[in-house]
Structure formats: structure tokens, C-alpha cells
Amino acid sequence: MPGDEVLRQSEERYRLLFDSNPHPAWVYDRETLAILDVSQSALRNYGYSREEFLSLTIKDLHPSEDIPSVLEMVARMSADIRGAGVWRHRKKDGNLIDVEITSHPIVYGGREARLVVATDITQRKRAEEELRQSEERFRLMLSGVKDYAIYMLDPEGRVVSWNAGAERIKGYRAEEIIGQHFARFYPAEDVERGKPWYELKAAVQQERYAEEGWRVRKDGSRFWANVVITALRDETGQLRGFGKVTRDMTERKQIEQTLQASEEKFRSLAETANDAIVSADSQGNIAYFNRAAERIFGYFSKEIVGQPLTVLMPERFRNLHRQGVDRFLRTGDTRVIGKTVELAGRRRDGTEFPLELSLSSCKTSDGIFFTGILSDITERKLTEQETFIRTAQLEAANEELDAFSYSVSHDLRAPLRSIDGFSQALLEDGADRLDDQGKEHLHRIRAATQRMGLLIDDLLNLSRVTRAEIHPGKLDISALARSIAAELQKTQPERRMEFRIEDGLETTADARLLRLVLENLLGNAWKFTSKHPSARIEFGETHLNGARAYFVRDDGAGFDPAYAGKLFGAFQRLHAVTEFPGTGVGLATVQRIIHRHGGRVWAEGAVERGATFYFTLAETPS
Amino acid sequence: MENKLILLVEDNPDDEALTLRALKKNNIANEVVVARDGVEALDYLFGTGAHAGRDMNVMPQVILLDLKLPKIDGFEVLRRLRADERTKFLPVVILTTSNEEKDRLNGYGLGANSFVRKPVEFGQFIEGVRQLGLYWLILNEAAPR
Numbered sequence: 001m002p003g004d005e006v007l008r009q010s011e012e013r014y015r016l017l018f019d020s021n022p023h024p025a026w027v028y029d030r031e032t033l034a035i036l037d038v039s040q041s042a043l044r045n046y047g048y049s050r051e052e053f054l055s056l057t058i059k060d061l062h063p064s065e066d067i068p069s070v071l072e073m074v075a076r077m078s079a080d081i082r083g084a085g086v087w088r089h090r091k092k093d094g095n096l097i098d099v100e101i102t103s104h105p106i107v108y109g110g111r112e113a114r115l116v117v118a119t120d121i122t123q124r125k126r127a128e129e130e131l132r133q134s135e136e137r138f139r140l141m142l143s144g145v146k147d148y149a150i151y152m153l154d155p156e157g158r159v160v161s162w163n164a165g166a167e168r169i170k171g172y173r174a175e176e177i178i179g180q181h182f183a184r185f186y187p188a189e190d191v192e193r194g195k196p197w198y199e200l201k202a203a204v205q206q207e208r209y210a211e212e213g214w215r216v217r218k219d220g221s222r223f224w225a226n227v228v229i230t231a232l233r234d235e236t237g238q239l240r241g242f243g244k245v246t247r248d249m250t251e252r253k254q255i256e257q258t259l260q261a262s263e264e265k266f267r268s269l270a271e272t273a274n275d276a277i278v279s280a281d282s283q284g285n286i287a288y289f290n291r292a293a294e295r296i297f298g299y300f301s302k303e304i305v306g307q308p309l310t311v312l313m314p315e316r317f318r319n320l321h322r323q324g325v326d327r328f329l330r331t332g333d334t335r336v337i338g339k340t341v342e343l344a345g346r347r348r349d350g351t352e353f354p355l356e357l358s359l360s361s362c363k364t365s366d367g368i369f370f371t372g373i374l375s376d377i378t379e380r381k382l383t384e385q386e387t388f389i390r391t392a393q394l395e396a397a398n399e400e401l402d403a404f405s406y407s408v409s410h411d412l413r414a415p416l417r418s419i420d421g422f423s424q425a426l427l428e429d430g431a432d433r434l435d436d437q438g439k440e441h442l443h444r445i446r447a448a449t450q451r452m453g454l455l456i457d458d459l460l461n462l463s464r465v466t467r468a469e470i471h472p473g474k475l476d477i478s479a480l481a482r483s484i485a486a487e488l489q490k491t492q493p494e495r496r497m498e499f500r501i502e503d504g505l506e507t508t509a510d511a512r513l514l515r516l517v518l519e520n521l522l523g524n525a526w527k528f529t530s531k532h533p534s535a536r537i538e539f540g541e542t543h544l545n546g547a548r549a550y551f552v553r554d555d556g557a558g559f560d561p562a563y564a565g566k567l568f569g570a571f572q573r574l575h576a577v578t579e580f581p582g583t584g585v586g587l588a589t590v591q592r593i594i595h596r597h598g599g600r601v602w603a604e605g606a607v608e609r610g611a612t613f614y615f616t617l618a619e620t621p622s
Numbered sequence: 623m624e625n626k627l628i629l630l631v632e633d634n635p636d637d638e639a640l641t642l643r644a645l646k647k648n649n650i651a652n653e654v655v656v657a658r659d660g661v662e663a664l665d666y667l668f669g670t671g672a673h674a675g676r677d678m679n680v681m682p683q684v685i686l687l688d689l690k691l692p693k694i695d696g697f698e699v700l701r702r703l704r705a706d707e708r709t710k711f712l713p714v715v716i717l718t719t720s721n722e723e724k725d726r727l728n729g730y731g732l733g734a735n736s737f738v739r740k741p742v743e744f745g746q747f748i749e750g751v752r753q754l755g756l757y758w759l760i761l762n763e764a765a766p767r
Contacts, residue, residue, distance in 0.1 A: 405722075406720065406722060409719065409720050409721065409722060410690055410718075410719045410720050411719075413719045413740075413742060414634060414636075414637065414719050415636075416742045417636070417637065417640065417719070417740055417741075417742050417744070417747070418634075418636035418637070418640070420742055420743055420744045421636070421640040421643070421744040421747065422636070422640070423744075424744040424745065425640075425643060425744075446743075446744075449742060450742055450743050452742075453741075453742030453743070
């Protein structure tokens with residue numbers, strides 16, 4: 001093969017390689033930097049025609065600001081060294097592309113030249129930049145998360161990254177924890193049991209391990225944590241470490257515990273309740289049956305739960321109940337919900353009993369539930385009946401008492417009038433036939449008769465006070481006392497008596513009955529001071545143990561305090577009738593009236609030292 | 623005091639005797655007609671029964687009326703004579719043992735002119751009768767007929 005032929009063939013092979021190379025390629029003169037040859041791919045990629053490209057120097061392929069460093073690079077490059085680098089090229093349309101350049105020294109047409117192959121890496125560079133930015137964003141996001149501790153461990157369990165949440169939850173700053181083993185986050189007993197290492201092993205085997213448990217903060221305090229450990233591997237499957245996400249669940253744990261405690265409390269309450277507590281679902285099937293319900297109905301909870309509520313009702317109520325439940329579910333009509341109704345229940349043995357039911361409904365995630373609280377009111381019904389009968393009997397007895405009082409006032413007094421009247425007639429008409437002793441006997445008969453008349457009157461008053469209706473009203477009690485004092489003075493104008501009556505005392509009471517009280521108390525004071533040449537009677541208000549009390553005080557005969565308890569009993573007297581007249585009913589009447597006003601009455605005194613009677617009144621007399 | 627008669631309606635003979643004695647003690651000499659139950663009182667006032675044909679121009683100056691009476695009680699007597707033109711203005715003094723409030727209320731409600739409770743003590747009774755006689759037989763002017 002002639003030399004020319006060899007050369008031509010070599011030339012063609014070069015041309016083929018040069019033009020078929022998918023990467024743009026060209027040859028430039030090291031000295032003039034002029035393009036000496038250019039590949040098809042270069043023309044296609046840079047947008048020039050062959051003539052145009054061949055008229056350029058390599059400076060024209062770079063943005064102007066890069067040209068100084070291009071020239072420097074060319075100058076530095078030794079003639080025989082293969083060069084490489086990343087540059088920016090400008091295409092004919094002005095767009096810039098990133099290219100990776102490799103250049104080799106060659107001799108071209110006798111000139112020292114370089115063959116350049118340019119790989120367009122614009123896409124790759126952009127992808128790399130995006131990845132870098134995305135990783136940066138992700139890193140920023142993780143580090144900013146505060147509610148979760150997110151950190152990474154190396155395959156041995158040492159901390160390699162730390163976010164703000166980790167710092168907040170665990171209390172360590174990044175610089176003091178990175179490089180430390182994560183076992184320090186576990187309670188001592190867990191570390192002893194090898195829990196941290198077990199968890200890593202589990203994560204390696206299952207790729208992911210999740211649990212809830214106690215963890216320890218830097219300050220030693222514990223918190224309830226929700227933990228997820230994920231094994232991190234590279235593309236070859238090699239374990240590179242672990243990602244850990246930890247959440248502080250202490251608060252939720254506490255809520256759960258509170259909820260559980262409250263539920264237990266309800267349960268124990270419901271179980272110890274005296275009333276039957278029965279819950280049913282919206283289908284009317286029993287869902288809960290407490291111990292009292294077991295006792296009252298005679299069913300065990302475990303046999304009755306799931307059965308329809310109607311089992312607990314007498315036949316005749318069952319339809320009504322179904323209609324009621326249907327109506328409630330359909331329309332929300334709460335005819336009986338929240339109210340207390342009286343119904344009848346049916347025990348296991350088929351017997352019926354009266355019950356009181358209060359019903360409530362609640363909506364839960366499992367649907368609507370009805371809860372009824374039922375009490376067996378058999379006894380109450382009986383009591384009601386008894387009360388009814390007793391009230392009727394009492395009313396009858398009261399009527400009888402009325403009739404009796406009427407009869408006493410009429411029929412018992414009439415004979416007394418006869419005895420007194422005819423004794424007087426005898427004294428007048430038979431005076432000449434009676435000796436002094438006979439006259440004396442008749443006088444005694446008359447005195448006894450009149451005394452019995454007084455007794456009957458007082459008794460009737462006492463019984464009237466007991467039965468009378470009370471009509472409370474505003475009352476000027478000072479004025480009342482003054483008017484009674486004036487009446488007393490009128491009965492014996494000759495007596496030297498000093499009345500001291502406090503002004504402006506007002507209260508709420510039945511005026512008529514309170515007049516009786518003051519008449520008795522002031523009348524007693526008047527009576528028991530009668531043996532003294534001059535005396536003083538006081539009426540006023542005082543405060544005893546924070547309660548308002550009124551008092552009537554005299555400086556008269558007083559009484560032996562040993563008998564103070566007897567003062568208020570009917571017919572109880574501490575003085576002989578011959579000494580001080582009276583029937584012994586007055587203070588009993590006073591006490592009745594005061595009691596009926598919701599008050600209290602008591603006395604203090606000593607023989608010949610006077611007496612003080614106190615009484616209180618309730619704010620609203622019954 | 624001629625013709626000014628008193629009608630005493632009283633079933634208790636003791637009370638009748640004592641009342642008559644009290645009148646006498648007070649020198650009240652007016653004629654006293656005694657009716658011993660409600661029927662008798664009404665017969666006298668309306669000229670019926672045992673009193674049929676009596677001179678109806680003669681009417682009592684005052685009626686002393688007890689409440690508890692056999693057959694027809696005092697309230698019923700009062701009610702009937704207040705309902706009759708001939709007797710509706712006759713002064714009626716209820717003279718009774720009771721001082722029950724409801725009796726007083728009932729008595730005045732039916733048109734009684736006075737309500738006097740007979741005291742146990744005879745001296746007081748004599749004084750009461752004296753005042754009644756003074757008032758109803760001397761001071762009081764009857765309604766024109």
C-alpha cells in the first residue's frame with residue numbers, strides 16, 4: 001500500500017472518529033487559538049455552520065469575562081499534557097452551557113494544536129444544584145422542628161445530628177451530645193436490660209422499630225416518649241446509621257391516665273350505687289348493668305347484657321317503649337330524656353314492682369346510648385300510702401279535737417255557771433239559815449268554780465294557739481309592748497311601776513299571737529312584782545351568740561333556777577296560787593307561739609332577784 | 623216598761639233560772655217568755671204550733687238567744703227570723719257559753735245585734751244582765767213597725 005494511500009486511510013479513520021463522536025470536538029492552534037477543525041456534533045451543539053466555526057478562535061467560545069482565565073490556562077498548559085476542566089461556553093445564540101473539557105496535544109497540518117472534546121454538563125450541574133438545595137431545605141426543616149426530636153445515629157448508636165426539637169425535648173445542645181451514645185436517653189434499668197441495643201437490632205431486622213416508653217432528659221427527669229427508629233442504608237444496602245424521631249407524650253399519657261381514673265371512678269361509683277344503672281345502645285340492647293340492677297331485677301350482668309331492654313318491662317309497657325325509642329331516634333324528641341318518671345319494672349321471676357326512672361342519652365363514637373337510673377320505689381309507695389292514711393287520720397283527729405274544744409268551751413263551762421250561780425243564790429237567799437262555816441264553804445265552792453272556769457279558758461287558748469294559722473307581717477314590737485304596759489297600769493293605777501321599753505324594735509311575726517306572748521310575759525312581770533312597793537319592768541333587744549333575742553326583765557319575786565325547766569310546761573307553777581294567782585298555762589302558751597314562729601324561749605332568774613325571759617323569732621315564721 | 627217583753631231562748635233550766643234571777647236582781651220586771659228549743663222560739667215569733675193564734679202585735683223588745691239548742695239551733699232561729707219581714711228588725715242578743723271565734727263570726731254574719739258570753743262568775747253575769755236590760759229595754763229605740 002503506497003504511503004499516500006496509508007495516509008488517506010488514516011485521515012478517513014480520524015475523520016470518522018472525529019465526526020461520529022457524540023461529544024462536540026474541535027482542534028485549535030495553540031499559538032493563534034484559531035479553530036482548525038470542528039466536528040459535526042460541535043456544529044450541531046453550538047449552532048454554527050462549518051465556515052463560521054472555522055473562522056472563530058477559542059476565545060469566541062467563552063463569555064468575555066472568562067477569557068483572561070482561558071488565556072492563562074492556555075499559557076500554563078504544557079505542550080504534552082492532557083488537560084481537563086469545567087468551563088462555561090457560549091453558543092452562537094448567546095446561551096451559556098456548562099461543559100467539561102478534555103484536551104490533548106496534537107500536531108495538525110504541521111501546527112502545534114490541541115484536540116478538545118467538550119461534554120455538555122449543564123443538565124447534570126443543574127440536577128446537582130437542585131439536589132444540594134433540596135438537601136439544604138430538608139436539613140433546615142428538620143433542624144427547625146420543635147415538637148419532634150429528630151436526630152441520627154451512626155451504626156453503633158452515637159449521635160451524629162441533632163435538631164431543635166431534640167434540644168427542647170431532651171435538654172442537650174447539639175455540641176454536647178453529638179458523638180455521645182444514645183443509651184444515655186434511657187432510664188438506668190432499661191440500659192441495664194440492654195434495651196437501647198435491642199431496639200437498634202430490631203430496627204436493623206425490621207427496617208423500622210416503634211415503641212412508647214420512658215426516656216430521661218438531661219436534667220434526669222423522665223418523660224413518656226413515642227419513638228420511631230428507622231435503619232438508614234446506602235444504595236448498596238450497607239447500614240449507614242439510624243434515623244430517630246421521638247415525641248414527648250407525657251401530656252397525652254397524663255390525659256389518658258386521668259381519663260382511665262375517671263372511668264374507673266365512674267365504674268366503682270356505678271357498681272356501688274344503690275340505684276340500678278342500666279345502659280342500652282340505640283338498638284335498645286342492654287350494654288351495661290350494674291350490681292344494684294342485678295339485685296333489683298334478679299339478673300346477672302353477664303346474662304342480661306346484649307338482651308333487649310324490654311325484658312325488664314312488664315308486657316304492657318313494651319310497645320310504648322319501642323315507640324318512644326323509635327321516636328327519639330327518628331326525631332330527637334326527648335319526651336322522657338332528662339325527666340324522672342314513674343314506671344313499673346319486671347323482675348326475673350316475673351313479678352312487677354314500681355320504679356322511678358331518670359333517663360339520659362349520650363352520643364359516643366359507637367352511636368347513641370341511653371342510660372337509665374332506676375330505683376325500686378316499692379317502699380316509698382307504701383310510705384306514701386301510709387302517709388296518706390296517716391294524714392287523713394290526723395285530719396280526722398284534728399276535727400275531733402275541734403269538736404272536743406267546742407264542747408269543752410260550751411258544755412264544761414255551763415255546769416260551772418250553775419254551781420257558781422246557785423252558790424251565790426244560796427248565800428243570798430239562805431243567809432239567815434247558814435252559819436259562818438257554811439258561808440265559808442260556799443265561798444270556797446265559788447272560788448274553785450271560778451278557777452276552773454279560768455283553767456278551761458286558758459286551755460282553750462293554748463289549743464287555739466296550737467291550731468291557729470300564722471299570718472306573719474311587719475310588726476312594731478316596741479309599740480305593742482307599750483300598749484300592753486299601759487293596759488296593765490290601768491288595772492292597778494296605784495302601783496308604782498317603771499316601764500323601760502326600748503324604742504323602734506321591728507320584726508316579722510303574727511301580730512295577734514305575739515300580743516299574746518307579750519301579754520303573758522309582761523303580765524307575769526306585773527304579777528310577780530306586785531309584792532314590791534315599787535318595781536321596774538324592761539323590754540328590749542339583745543344579741544346572744546349572734547342571734548337577735550328579745551327580753552322581758554323584772555325585779556320581782558324571781559324563781560328558783562333549779563326549776564327553770566318546769567316553767568314552760570302546761571299547769572306547771574312555781575308559786576302557790578295564794579301567793580300569786582294563775583293557772584300555769586300562760587308560759588306554755590308563750591312557748592307554743594314562739595316555737596311556731598321558729599324561735600326559742602328561755603328564762604333566767606333567782607329567788608327575789610327578778611326574772612328575765614328571752615325569746616327569739618325566726619326571720620320567716622313557718 | 624209596759625209590754626216590753628223579753629224572749630229568752632234557753633234549753634238549760636239552770637241557766638233559765640239564773641237568768642231570771644239576774645233579771646230580778648236588777649229589778650227588771652218585764653214579762654219574760656221562755657222558749658226551750660229553737661222550734662218553740664220560732665212558733666212563738668210566727669204564731670204557729672203551740673203559739674198558734676197568739677196576738678201577733680205583741681213582739682219581744684229583745685231576744686236573748688242561746689246557740690246550742692235542741693231540734694233547731696240558735697243560728698237557724700236567727701237565720702229564719704232575719705229572713706221574715708215581721709221579725710227581721712228584732713234585736714237579737716246571742717247569750718252563750720262559747721266564745722269561739724267562728725260562733726261570733728257566724729252570729730254577726732246572720733245579723734245578731736250583740737254577742738255576750740255568759741261568765742262563770744255569777745256576780746259578773748248579774749252585771750252583764752243589768753247592762754243588757756238598761757240598753758235594750760230602756761236606751762234602745764226599736765225599729766218602727
